[in-house]
Amino acid sequence: MGNAERGVAVGELVGRTVLVTGAGRGIGRAEARYLAAAGANVVVNDPGVAIDGHGRDEGVATAVVDEIRAAGGRAVADTGSVADWADAERMVARAVEEFGDLHAVVNNAAIEVDKGLERLDEAEFDDVVAVKLKGTFAVSRWAARYWRGRVSDGVRADRAIVNTASGSGLLNPLPTQTNYAAANAGVAAMTAVHAVELRRLGVRVNCVSPSMVRTRLTTPVPGMAEAPSGGGPDPRDPVVVAPLVAYLVSDGCPLTGQVLSVRGGSIAVNHGWSRGARVTKEGALWTVPELAERLAELPLEDPFDRLATALGGALGVEGRDRFEAVVNAELDKG
Ligand SMILES: NC(=O)c1ccc[n+]([C@@H]2O[C@H](COP(=O)([O-])OP(=O)(O)OC[C@H]3O[C@@H](n4cnc5c(N)ncnc54)[C@H](O)[C@@H]3O)[C@@H](O)[C@H]2O)c1
Structure with a gap:
């Protein structure tokens, strides 16, 4: 039975239990607080690591639990x-x-180690992929296994996974982010596979792709550190992603298999890789000279143009140029 049948308002999460990973800071913290304020029981997962994954601070997760409890929520x-x-x-x-059931998982945890390809070492690649890509797989896998057991026991309910990707990997070929971009693209791919696989268990799987949200990950981006003056709405506050996540985990939300970009108040559907213009050879086997001639007819996209367009849209031309200078300084390190 969905919310409508039970007379529960959309966005009302009383009785739903949600696990949010990386919920000690930034976007995950805002999601955990928002979900709890909407009535959900929240598991606030976070080992409290540094941006590069090193260190550990258990107080990071417990501080968010304390905030939620102080506001009357359950976490x-x-x-x-x-x-x-x-x-x-x-x-x-x-x-x-703790709460008797698990209705939704929000895979949000991430770390970053940004370096040019020739300086990036094996562990720095593996660590970033381990948190973002394998971590999304691991938590979803154990949740799916639990949900399969519930269905076998005759208990069906609306369940949800919300993954978290990034424009880096989906839209922008952002230099210095081999590991992070590849992991985010993998998360989007996994979202579609899991949406199809898990529908039979009543599980919807979607993905949010935040953009330009003020957290410790984005402070190097020019202009990100400052909140708007004058006290108006702040489109870069981490809370901008939370209502969408609350909707996606709510009982009765029909969406599955979607990757939705969020920037301030703008939410855009992403269509991912799709086949574009083509050339075709009768009999299948091309010669190399034929390919050289005919591929030139295709509207091939220049990755530099794609990056410039994406960053220009996000930061404006002046901000894009300043950001490119930051990235190029990293690439130029010996
Ligand atoms: N900030 C943005 O504008 C932006 C843009 C695109 C995507 N994202 C994505 O949003 C998500 C949240 O990013 P954020 O900006 O809030 O970053 P953040 O660094 O503020 O928060 C991430 C949290 O994840 C935790 N974490 C790291 N490794 C973990 C692990 N192994 N297990 C559990 N938790 C772990 C960290 O301790 C940290 O508290 C990430 O998936 C990131 O890729 C953010």
């Missing part, structure tokens, strides 16, 4: 790492032990 902390298989299993189990 419990989990300080496991999404990149650790056993921790991922434990955070799903913790939701069930």
Whole structure:
């Protein structure tokens, strides 16, 4: 039975239990607080690591739980790492032990190590992919396994996964982000696969792709650090992503398999890779000279133009140029 049948308002999350990963800071923290304020029981997962994944501070997750409880909400902390298989299993189990069920997972955790390809080492690649891509897989996998067990026991309910990607990987070929961009593109791909696989269990799977949200990850971007003067609405506040996530986890939301970009108040559907213009050879086998001639007819996209357009749209021309200078300084390091 959905919200409408039960007379529950859209966005009302009383009785829903949601696990939010990386919920100790930034966007995840804002999501956890928003979901709890809408009535959800929230598992606040965060080991409290540095931007590059090093270190640990258990106080980061418990501080958010304290904030939620002080406001009258229900939350419990989990300080496991999404990149650790056993921790991922434990955070799903913790939701069930604490609140009796798990209705939704918000895969939000991420770290970043930005370097040009020739300086990026193996561990720096693996660590970023382990949190963003494998972590999304690991938590979703244990949740799916739990949900399959519920269905086998005859209990069906609306369940949801909300993944988190980034324009870096979906839209912008952002230099210095081999690891992060590849992981985010993988998360979008996984979203579509899981949406199709899990529908039979009553699980909807979507993905949000935040943009230009003021957190520690975006402070190097020119102009991001300052909040707007004058006290008006702040389109870069981490809370801008939270209402969409609350809708996506709510009982009765029909969406599945969608990747939605969020920038301030603008929400855009992403269509991902799609086949464009083509050339065709009768009999299938091209010669190389034929290819050289005919591929030139196709409207091939220049990655530099794509990056400039994406950054120009986000930062304006002057901001784009300043950001490119920051990125180029990183690339030029010996
Ligand atoms: N800020 C933006 O504008 C922006 C843009 C695009 C995408 N995103 C995405 O939004 C999400 C949140 O980013 P943010 O900007 O709030 O970053 P943030 O660094 O403020 O928060 C990320 C949190 O994830 C936690 N974390 C790191 N490794 C973890 C692990 N192994 N297990 C569990 N938690 C872990 C960190 O401790 C941190 O508290 C990320 O997935 C990021 O890729 C953000």
